[in-house]
Amino acid sequence: MIEKKDINLESVVLIGIITQDQDEEMSKEYLDELEFLTYTAGGDVVKRYTQKMTMPNPKTFIGTGKMEEVREFVTENDIGTVIFDDELSPAQERNISKILNCKILDRTNLILDIFAQRAQTSYARTQVELAQCEYLLPRLKGMWTHLERQKGGIGMRGPGETEIETDRRIVRDKIALLKSKIKTIDKQMAVQRGNRGKLVRVALVGYTNVGKSTLMNVISKSEVFAENKLFATLDTTVRKVVIGNLPFLVSDTVGFIRKLPTQLVESFKSTLDEVREADLLLHVVDISHSNFEEHIESVNQILDEIESKDKPTIMVFNKIDAYKAVPYDEDDLMIELTKAHYTLKDWKKTWMAKLGDNALFISAINKENMDEFRKRVYKEVREIHVTRFPYNNFLYPDVEDPNLSI
CATH class of the missing domain: 1.10.287 (Helix Hairpins)
Structure with a gap:
């Protein structure tokens, strides 16, 4: 019998599969994320199961032998909940529930539960x-x-x-x-957005838990709720920010995630109107995360779905204070160098070099490189503002002007 770490948390078992499209490393990464989701929802993961399969079993998701192994563990250790990393069909959910005789959730159900809490x-x-x-x-x-x-x-x-x-x-x-009801609220919010005047709108977008709310607090000097849990922010927060003497609006939006449930993308599309109507996107990335490139791809995919992928975008690589390259001996000719060995300097020479000054490296929590961040955002917002109001460009000096105070 295993010991629970916290008596207030539900004992949970996670189940994932390894396929041609999802190799062992990717499966581990997804289960790590699922474990973080489980912790966010109030669960304590006591065991993880994976199985190599060509495709999921249409009846029970995993094979009968592995299911029996899970059933024995669930029974012996009084497990309350089993969570699957992929969405289960209604038939799979019914069949598995009869076999395991405990609460069965899938990734979609878990994310919906967290959203309901938040x-x-x-x-x-x-x-x-x-x-x-x-x-x-x-x-x-x-x-x-x-x-x-x-x-x-x-x-x-x-x-x-x-x-x-x-x-x-x-x-x-x-x-x-x-x-x-949502349609009615959408109309009210559209009126509110219209009442904000012609100020330039900037939207913070990015994967969940990359530090968007922390960055929002730093640049707007406000107290937006921020926590080291997934989906800490659900409600869009809009703040007026002034850099130099140039005012603009910044909105903090819901974080994205891989395998985001279709139902949530659909129902939250109206919340993402702040992104759709933004003049500039600040795509915040947690560069300390081992799979940050995949996170960027997931965010871009959702931006594409809401027709916002082609907007002017500045990539903000956050959490440089937490970034650690895997050390290696330079004299060891046998070692195979991977991206895990890259330093930040190495990363800047990769595809990031093509971004030019649209790539910023900061630490929002330690306020590292924030002057550079403010200058770059000021420059971009000023260009948009001057294009919109060419007659008052003299009010806002160029970023190179020595009199500009940021």
């Missing part, structure tokens, strides 16, 4: 509720286990089906109501 405003709560209802609708049948046990008897088929159909109608009506 949503503070009425708008965010409505968006999360919509995503949950859309996720729940095809899975209602699996929730009627008390009726399934009665199937087979004469006269016992009808009521179960009727109950499920009644629930489906209720959920569909709820979805329609929530969509209508």
